[in-house]
Amino acid sequence: MRHVIALDVGGTGMKAGLVGLDGVPLYEARRATGRERGPDAVVESVLGFAQELLAHGRTHFGRAAEAAGAAVPGVVDTDRGVAVRSADLGWRNVPLRGLLSRRLGRIPVALGQDVPTGGLAEGRVGAARGTGRFLYVSLGTGIAGAIGIDGGIEPGAHGRAGGLGHIVVRPDGPACGCGGRGCLEALASVTAIGRAWATAGGGPGADAADCARAVEAGDEAARAVWRAAVDALADGLVTALTVLNPRALVIGGRLAGTGDTLLTPLREAVAERVTFQQLPAILPAALGDAAGWRGAGLLAGELLTRRQAV
Known part of the structure; x- marks a missing residue:
């Protein structure tokens, strides 16, 4: 059966699979990155995992x-494969890209x-399938987005479109890792919520999932933290x-795992704020943590389609 390799490399773990040329997943596997052993060890873990999938x-x-596709976090030069x-x-x-190609027989x-690749999957085979134009938002350690247009993802002029986490929403707010202040990421990411809840009553080591559970239990301090986020x-x-006028907002990432604890107040808060804008559907991501590798499989399939068209 003809197929491609699909890899999603995260900070601590890798999710991957084999995907048929019709886009149907055939096999799924997971491995640790070995990050504790250093950057070179992570590269070797990725290459070794890809070899396992090939075999x-x-x-x-x-x-x-x-063919193979890989999604990775951070800044990626997709043209050079770096x-x-x-x-x-x-x-x-x-x-x-070159390292993988050589290890996999050219x-x-x-x-x-990672986020645009996950957005591609949500647009083609996930929550936004058939919507045409959507915005995928990943709420995790950071906040990032992907702009979906007619089955593809708009990369922007320099490959940086979708940086929602650095929209300034509180000009006098907390410092952000980007060097600015009051960015969305500094206020509503998993990291930001965990930090705020630890200070407000969750105690040392508390995280966003703990805050969500406290909200569900009726804790007023937790509700205040959650509401602010x-x-x-x-x-x-x-x-x-x-700016974008999407037909749908698809909410993914770790924070989306809280379900209606997040989505119900978020839908209400967005509805309260729109005036002339068309209110989009606000949908939970359908693919969960499989979105990255499913999207990587789609990228790999596109390589073969392009080759056949030449």
């Missing part, structure tokens, strides 16, 4: 994968940034939908 395909599907910078992995200027390899998120999203 699995030969054994179980009668032939080797014809992971330019990734704080999560400790990488700088890693030529991952098959073509596509490299993408939701309000900041709604302000940022209304700015984005005013």
